[in-house]
Amino acid sequence: MSLKKIAVLPGDGIGPEIVAEAVKLLECLQQDFGFGMEIESAALGGAGYDQSGDPLPQETLALCQQADAVLLGAVGGPQYDTLERDMRPERGLLRIRTELELFSNLRPAMLYPQLASASSLKDEIVAGLDIMIVRELTGGIYFGQPRGIRELENGERQGFNTLVYAEHEVDRIARSAFDIAMLRNKKLCSVDKANVLEVSELWREVVIKVSADYPEVELSHMYVDNASMQLVRAPKQFDVMVTTNMFGDILSDTAAMLTGSIGMLPSASLDSAGKGMYEPIHGSAPDIVGKSMANPLATILSVAMMLRYSLGEAELANKIDLAVGNVLNQGFRTADIADGGNSVSTVAMGDAVVAAMRALSS
Ligand code: NAD
Numbered sequence: 001m002s003l004k005k006i007a008v009l010p011g012d013g014i015g016p017e018i019v020a021e022a023v024k025l026l027e028c029l030q031q032d033f034g035f036g037m038e039i040e041s042a043a044l045g046g047a048g049y050d051q052s053g054d055p056l057p058q059e060t061l062a063l064c065q066q067a068d069a070v071l072l073g074a075v076g077g078p079q080y081d082t083l084e085r086d087m088r089p090e091r092g093l094l095r096i097r098t099e100l101e102l103f104s105n106l107r108p109a110m111l112y113p114q115l116a117s118a119s120s121l122k123d124e125i126v127a128g129l130d131i132m133i134v135r136e137l138t139g140g141i142y143f144g145q146p147r148g149i150r151e152l153e154n155g156e157r158q159g160f161n162t163l164v165y166a167e168h169e170v171d172r173i174a175r176s177a178f179d180i181a182m183l184r185n186k187k188l189c190s191v192d193k194a195n196v197l198e199v200s201e202l203w204r205e206v207v208i209k210v211s212a213d214y215p216e217v218e219l220s221h222m223y224v225d226n227a228s229m230q231l232v233r234a235p236k237q238f239d240v241m242v243t244t245n246m247f248g249d250i251l252s253d254t255a256a257m258l259t260g261s262i263g264m265l266p267s268a269s270l271d272s273a274g275k276g277m278y279e280p281i282h283g284s285a286p287d288i289v290g291k292s293m294a295n296p297l298a299t300i301l302s303v304a305m306m307l308r309y310s311l312g313e314a315e316l317a318n319k320i321d322l323a324v325g326n327v328l329n330q331g332f333r334t335a336d337i338a339d340g341g342n343s344v345s346t347v348a349m350g351d352a353v354v355a356a357m358r359a360l361s362s
Contacts, residue, residue, distance in 0.1 A: 003036045004311050007067035012046040013284025014294035015073025021296035021350030022303050028354045032361045045075025045089030055092025069310040072279035077286050102269035104176035105137040109255035114328040118260035126258055131238045134177040135248025139169045142245050163199050170206040177242035178214040187239035189220045191227045263295030263336045266302035276310045278302040292345040295334040323356035
């Protein structure tokens with residue numbers, strides 16, 4: 001059996017603390033579930049800059065290019081904020097996404113029923129929420145040309161950006177979303193603004209064309225203004241949503257906040273072959289570094305996504321999701337989700353997940 005190569009990039013701040021717990025879980029999969037893997041670590045972000053003067057060192061990029069999947073902690077920290085822009089940790093992250101051509105960004109918003117009170121919405125609206133937002137990540141208005149600020153004849157300045165999508169860009173993000181819908185409840189909602197924008201008209205046309213290859217998936221369309229309303233009115237109507245870079249940027253943050261717990265949410269960015277980089281949605285949390293307060297569950301759930309979407313191990317992924325649910329049922333909480341009650345350390349939470357996972361191996 002060939003070993004899966006996993007590149008591990010702990011990054012900065014709480015990154016190394018939370019990634020250590022995810023690696024502990026991977027080692028449990030290797031020992032107790034026969035999962036064949038090889039792990040190699042490298043520096044990214046501020047750690048890369050400290051090590052070799054570049055937030056994306058050449059050897060880190062090479063390692064990630066050769067790997068089957070990449071697991072990332074988080075990058076950034078106040079000590080790097082005064083560096084010139086190209087040397088800042090976040091630039092390393094943007095560059096690695098571009099270099100690996102990760103155009104499909106998967107942002108789940110799921111809320112374990114045990115944590116429903118963390119949301120600002122009523123329990124019955126969000127308990128058990130499980131949405132996947134698929135956001136196009138490398139095109140659209142954030143990259144379209146021409147862009148800039150120009151001076152008009154009357155001397156007034158005018159800012160402008162261009163919203164463009166070529167057919168192949170819509171086709172590949174649509175396929176990525178349909179593939180994910182096939183692994184879930186086979187319901188896909190495409191979000192656009194086809195009543196106003198020509199680019200959305202083309203988007204919708206291409207999504208409908210791709211749907212012919214996925215007859216089992218129930219496809220619907222929604223205008224973005226309505227989608228933002230529906231996300232806070234009745235979010236459980238959605239399974240998978242697919243949308244453009246900018247609409248996805250906004251909707252995925254709304255969806256994440258429905259859950260109220262930033263330390264619980266994983267994410268993935270995939271290329272056209274399904275290779276991906278997996279990371280928690282939160283940052284490096286400089287305010288809690290070294291205090292053993294960081295919640296490792298977003299990173300642990302990122303491992304589950306990695307197994308499901310890049311490594312063809314959906315069963316193991318389901319087991320991790322179940323183990324996390326069991327740990328929450330047992331009452332384990334890090335400070336961010338403890339609601340003022342007793343909390344456990346980062347390491348104790350990681351140990352609890354490994355123990356819950358082992359209990360599922362027999
Ligand atoms: P943040 O997500 O790091 O922190 C926001 C708040 O959430 C903080 O109070 C933090 O303590 C808390 N928090 C975050 N993750 C947590 C966890 N796992 N457990 C418990 N509490 C957690 O956002 P920020 O403070 O705006 O940014 C801090 C640094 O992270 C900045 O340098 C920023 O650029 C960087 N950042 C990196 C990424 C990334 O690596 N993908 C994403 C966002 C921000």
